Amino acid sequence: EAGVAQSPRYKIIEKRQSVAFWCNPISGHATLYWYQQILGQGPKLLIQFQNNGVVDDSQLPKDRFSAERLKGVDSTLKIQPAKLEDSAVYLCASSLGSDGYTFGSGTRLTVV
Amino acid sequence: AQSVTQLDSHVSVSEGTPVLLRCNYSSSYSPSLFWYVQHPNKGLQLLLKYTSAATLVKGINGFEAEFKKSETSFHLTKPSAHMSDAAEYFCVVRAGFQKLVFGTGTRLLVSP
Incomplete structure (x- = not known):
């Protein structure tokens, strides 16, 4: 079974620029999540x-x-305009029903 | 609201000694609880989950956790640590409509 695909893996942008991330969930998974994981913290659900x-x-x-x-x-998840505090790993996950969550490898965003 | 508290930000053990990572939960009803592991630059991997069946849950790589309602705890244990266990561990509770709420994480350090 293919996993959750995310791209890009890494992105560096300047503040006030825009950025977009893409996620392709596991086939048939109805529920899709975007999480933000700031360095040193647990993932936080965005949407x-x-x-x-x-x-x-x-x-x-x-x-x-x-x-x-x-x-x-x-x-797709978009940020416009980006701020320094948006630097984080953006994780996409999908699930089928109430179990079986699968996470992607994430996109590491650095805003400079 | 459902939440989890990881009591230690860092735990250091020697290879071959037992591992204990502590987690307390807060929930207004019988919770679904999970432990995830995150190795550096890798995605989140499910170790084990509790969904109101047996209170002692066995997971992958020799890890297990015990659900104790009287103590509102769900501590993660392993009898003998291995160098490859060094990673970040997250205690997670399912809240609302299939949403996962993460703890702040515990970094496990394993020394030779």
Whole structure:
């Protein structure tokens, strides 16, 4: 079974620039999550999709972050404009039902 | 709201000695609890999960955890540490609609 694919693996941008991350979940997994993991901390949920609908985006900084999951399959997370404090690893995960969460390897973002 | 508290940010052991990583949970109902491991520059890997079946849960690589409702604890143990166990460990509780809430992590250091 193929895992959760994420790209790019690494990204370095200057503050105030924009950036986008892509995630392709495991085939058939209806639920997709984006987590932000700041260095030295546990992952924090940014947004959760069920198919192509948003279930939870309560911790998404909506003034600069946006995410979409068109057609209920792959997803993109965008930051515009980026701030220094956005430097983190962005993890995508998917699940089928209430168990069986699978995480991607993440995108490491450095904002300078 | 569901949450977990990892009591130690760092734990150091010698190879061949027992490992104990402590986690307390807070939940208004019977929780689903997980332990994940994250090796440097690698994705999150599920070690084990508790979903209200047996209170002693066995996971991969010789790890196990015991759910103790009276103590609201879900500590992770291993009888004998191996150098390859050195990593970051996260205690996780499932909250809301399939959302995972992570603890702050415990870094396990294993010395020869």
